[in-house]
Amino acid sequence: MSESKESRTITFQEAIAEALNQEMARDESVFVYGLDVADHKGIYGTTLGLAKKFGGTRCFSTPLSEEAMMGFGLGAATNGLRPINVHIRVDFLLLAMNQLINMVATHRYGSNGKTAVPLVIRAAIGRGWGQGYQHSKTLQSIFAHIPGLKVVMPTTPYDVKGLLIASIRDNNPVIFIEHRWLYFQKGIVPEESYEVPLGSGKIAKEGADITVVATSWMNVEALKAQEILSRRNVSIEIVDVRTVAPLDKDVIIKSVLKTGHCVVADYDWINCGFSSEVAAMVSEECFGRLKSPVTRIGFAPTPCPTTRALEDEFYPGAVDIIRAVEKKLGLSATDISGDDFYSYENKFRGPF
């Protein structure tokens, strides 16, 4: 593959590291902190070298004090700095929910708009193997439920760089959710700094017959489903929402008005979740134009089991999307016996 400037290919993880490096070089008020951000592993490599390059006050590992560290970020953000607080599992962020929801999300409103809170909270999510029920959640619906918090879920290396830069420059608290399987995906990423605006979704794949609205890793699964169904001339349009809050409703509505069918493939539980929100919104905005009710796909309504045998049942994937599409369009089941799907054992290989 060509490594020319226009088509340089790097991984999602390298794109995050590049965004952090560029923003920290551009703006000395930006700093990175959290559990083990300055250790030899560097949060899947995304923070490696930052402490050496920018010094120990710009990138430092903290005590295991998630609640205090969130409040620390609020104090720093309201006194001229731009903190980036990193959590290697979103599950650990639950320890900081009091600060996040009672303090961070409300501070600007309580000041009657006077005090901005430019705080980024990076949190890794993921899947298999054997991560179990305390290393496997996503929680974007909980964050997005709270006024005052922005929630970002990037999928491609290009988007993760531009969205992270936009998040760092944003004057609001932003929860930035990164799927671990995406870290190793490759894609074309410009070397120069750029922003992907928060609140803008995109058409990840154009299609005509049915809309699949997807978050994070589910975009990868949706592309796999699209590839398989295209053999039968079924044309799926994939909407990558990119930010859950604020949500780009227009890109979803426009697509559903075109196709008349909507599947929401969310990387989270369904009940009271983001998929429910999209389903309600699509029903409100596209009611008379829908050819079928909105279908939701998400985690099984259980805690995530540890054993691989059940874990595969817990997580939704391309096959669930394929079967949902067939049902909506009244098609027979596609023969997928010869197809490979993404799994831990397949080294998470994806299309980017």
Added chain:
Amino acid sequence: MTLSLALYQKLYLVRWATEAIRKEYPNDQIKTPVHLSLGEEAIAVGVCHAIGKNGLFYGTYRNHGLYLSLTLETDKFFAELYGKRTGASGGKAGSMHLTAPESGLMGTSAVVGTTIPMAVGAAFANRVRRTDKAIVVFFGDGALDEGVFWESFNTACVLKLPMIFICEDNGLAPHTLKVDRQGYPAIHKVLERFNCLTFRNETTDVEEIHSLALKAGLLAREQQLPVFLHLHYYRYLEHVGVNEDFDQGYRTRDEFEKWYKVDPINLQRKRLVEMNLEKEVSDVENQVREQVDRSIALAKAAPFPDKADLFKGVWS
């Protein structure tokens, strides 16, 4: 104005504003839970006067003393309590979340302990940006029961952040005695094992607290360490609201009588009278009363926020 009189002016402002709220509250126009400062005044006034304009202050829902001694203003204060557009936060904050960033009051909160880590983050920013501020955080003895206090205090000690932690100990949280909440004999004995400096004082004398705060500020700066001040007061009124509650059985009026003998306002007034400043005292008192009366009248007459204001201020 002498230091003694300046301190009295602030003490009297806090006391009189509180008495005015107690008088107004039954009219049900102040629709916000109030956690009043009666008995606590010397701590807020002594510390704020010592640290002054150079400080960034973080506090609790019992914040009226803090707000008034930092701003000396009552127009926006009362307007906020009355929920008016002219309030300090346009009515969105009410009594429990009063702030005045232009005067250094950066954060107060209704959830116990929550502004403590915020102050630690402010102290970190102060060091990084070399803004040369004094960072002060107030909290009650109830906050010592919260994990976030220990997380935050430890972090400040690890990072060796010069800042002042002030525990305003009234022995109750909200109605449960320390003996039923704390598995250790004395907090300063525990905290002196950390990389910090600790001081303990039971005085209600505003001048003594003022001196101690000056010393704490200097030591924090000189030694580049957190300083923990353990100060004490007696809460004259119920936890929240404008009434006494000695008839509720969890404490006795005798305790109050004992503390009232060293009431911070009376102590300072007596000192000034002994200095032959009776006229100055009375001038200050009249001024404060007029100021408070005027502010309450203005607050009552002010408009409520526009309905559209509901949506303003969520996002930058």
